[in-house]
Amino acid sequence: MFSLGFGRKKAPLLGLDIGSTAVKLIELSQARAGSAHTYQVESCALEPLPPGAIAERKIADPQLVGEAIRKAVARSGSRAKAAAVAVPGSAAITKIITLPEGLSDEEMENQIKMDADQYIPYPLDEVDLDFTLLGPAVTAGEVDILLAAARHEIAINLIIALEVAGLKASIIDVEPYALENACILALGVQGEDQTTAIADIGANAMRVQVMRQGRTLFTREQGFAAAQLFEEVEHRYDLTPEEARRRVIEEDLPETYAAEVRDPFAAALAQQIGRVLQFFYSATSSKPADQVLLAGGMAALPGLEQVVADSLGITTFVANPFLHMTLGPKVGVQLLQRQGPALALAVGLALRRFG
Ligand SMILES: Nc1ncnc2c1ncn2[C@@H]1O[C@H](COP(=O)(O)OP(=O)(O)OP(=O)(O)O)[C@@H](O)[C@H]1O
Ligand SMILES: [Mg+2]
Secondary structure (H helix, E strand, O other): OOOOOOOOOOOOOEEEEEOOOEEEEEEEEEOOOOOOOOEEEEEEEEEEOOOOOEEOOEEOOHHHHHHHHHHHHHHHOOOOOEEEEEEOHHHEEEEEEEEEOOOOHHHHHHHHHHHHHHHOOOOHHHEEEEEEEEEEOOOOOEEEEEEEEEEHHHHHHHHHHHHHOOOEEEEEEEHHHHHHHHHHHHHOHHHOOOEEEEEEEOOOOEEEEEEEOOEEEEEEEEOOOHHHHHHHHHHHOOOOHHHHHHHHHHOOOOOHHHHHHHHHHHHHHHHHHHHHHHHHHHHHOOOOOOEEEEEOHHHHOOOHHHHHHHHHOOEEEEOOOOOOEEEOOOOOHHHHHHHOHHHHHHHHHHHHHHO
16 A cells, blocks of 8 residues: 655666656766765756647656656666656645654554545545655654655556656655755755745646745645747747747747747746745745745746746745756766756655665
8 A cells, every 4th residue: 555655765766757748867876975965966868758648747648658768768878777756746635644753664654544544535445645754743752744645546657657668666756745855955055944935837837835944835736837938939920839849948039029928928927926925925824935946947938037036026046956966977967957947856756765
């Protein structure tokens, strides 16, 4: 039953982000003793996914996805046979529960299995369930445990896609929790006591989460993302969808594009982030976030960082999860520089190798 594992894994592990538009893969190792950095990037690859592979952020065709993963692994040169993957926050139920401190893993597991039907609104034989220890709870003598459950069918398509690529799914994580790890790294120590809002702006969805002291307090997904910009460009300049996407990424568009399309889109994104944060503040009576981190492919949109900072009045950064890492011989610095924010989730997953 406990196959949604957060387990400690030291063997080579691929962090594999299966997004709507591309498969992204990272392998990390511990940097050499004496190095100023903790991790080394051993391999990295991105492989676009064909239409029909993913629908509504779920795997629709495991064969197509598996083939893309196989290509990405081959290109990366990695020999790892196991991967950490994630399900979207919307596909999993997560809950923080408290247990008495000092229980063994087995005792915790038994206790959670006994009480799980209180927390999970599905029949327990239809879900994969896992837990991880977060740390001391507010009440002395208790610890906080993160409980996660996903329906079998979601995990099964992931496992099949990985099998097609010759890989084993050794960890199935939940996206916001995996992203959290990459962001802690991108922030460095200065972020420890601060409230950080993360916006992962993908192809079809934007995920906003709020983190304090290394823990995610709140997550929200919504449909306003890159696809809206590409559609606008497609119609306004009479281009095919592929052409529109390529030209946005390469900034190969008429002069009117920046002022009339890109900047209003950036302003709308900033406004959406602001709305989610307002909701979070009023629901939790929290003080405003100290900083905003932008992740996902859209984070690289020119000017977005400034527009979000101005609109929200909060210091804003584009997440660079490789800030404190050395690069192995198989990894090109340009790919990491260009795709840093898009690779944040894959980095968070790759970090699961180290517990
Ligand atoms: N430099 C860039 N400028 C503008 N758009 C970009 C840039 N780089 C990537 N993109 C686009 O940003 C979008 C989001 O990329 P990302 O890799 O985060 O998506 P994804 O993970 O596949 O999607 P999702 O997370 O929604 O499933 C993609 O459509 C991608 O084409
Ligand atoms: Mg994504």
